[in-house]
Amino acid sequence: MAFISLWRKYKFVCLHVVAWVVYMAIGTLNKVSAGKQSIHLLDILLTQLPGIYVFYGNSFLFFKLLSPRKFVWLLIGEVLFFLSYLLFFYFIGDVLSPLLAPSVAIPPLVLKSFVISGFWIFMIYSFFGFGYYFARRSFLNEKEIGRIQLDKLAAEQGKLEAEYAFLRAQINPHFLHNTLNFFYAKSLGYSKELSEGILTLCEIMRYSLSSGEDESGTVLLGKEVEHLHHVIKINQLRFSNRLQVDFEITGDVWAVRIIPLVLITLVENAFKHGELTRKEHPLVFRLEVTEDNNSLCFSIQNKKKNGPKELSHGIGMSNIRQRLSATYKDRYRLNIKDEEEYYAVSLVINYEKNEMEHPPAPDPGVGKSNAGEPTGRISYNQNIN
Structure with missing residues (x-):
């Protein structure tokens, strides 16, 4: 198990070590077959060091x-790199070999002509290094292509899942909206x-499904x-x-535009966590549109509430911040x-001049709703008819 673990961790290094051992073994066998009776281990290592140096140095440069x-x-x-290799080759052949293995040191004739022999070794192992570079680059390219294809397949799968989820999200709410309309028609004769x-629930769902954004959202x-x-x-x-709600609106709410479903998230958060049945502590909303300085304040x-709190992950508030930042940058x-x-x-949203508009007065049934006029002050602390 320990060997397998080391192999997985250092597989790349182990493959290189094995390759060089096999290469040296083949070279040693060639020397033995050529009639050289005694093969010294230091002879093998020292004569191969310059080639290894060239191989990895050139691979790095490539x-x-x-x-x-x-x-x-x-x-x-x-x-x-060639100049540094000549110094390294000279150091191995003329300095290190005589010190470590005098009996197997490189012959003087080779040392004197080390430039010629060194150049030949440099060319051979540079060629090996280029072959390694080409093979390694091909392997990495194939791996990258495979990764890109997997990412593409994952993206296509995610797109299909998103389209399917969107389709389900469209079918289910529309079905529920139509069903609620049916229930409304059936309930007219029983309970106002x-x-x-x-x-009212139908109107909420209708607006949530299609709030009527323009091109700017x-x-x-x-x-x-x-x-x-x-x-x-x-x-x-x-x-x-029984809820005590005080909602005051000032200014022309038809003069500005806003990204949808931001204000309602803040309102729903108050309904979820607030104590709203006490007259001395009503839920207070204030909405002001000021055309003089082009601002909206909500x-x-x-x-x-007292007692156990409802579980909240803060996703709604985080989503609001992201949407506001994306739309208004530093203008909010x-x-x-x-x-x-208390909570x-x-x-506050500061508008630019071209974002303020003055549309014509909305038609009845368009600018008004069953909830009444959208501007003014309304206290929701009595029955709403």
């Missing part, structure tokens, strides 16, 4: 500089409160306000009109004040 744009640097590198609740703020009214109303119906304040401020008993959020 991997780093072998390209048309670096050809001059490769040529300079090869010249410098029930039919209003179903109709924004909607009229007035549409968002209508949606807020619907959500407040449906929550009042859920809690038998704030929420609520008292926290989102401040959160999280105290022991407050304020969002």
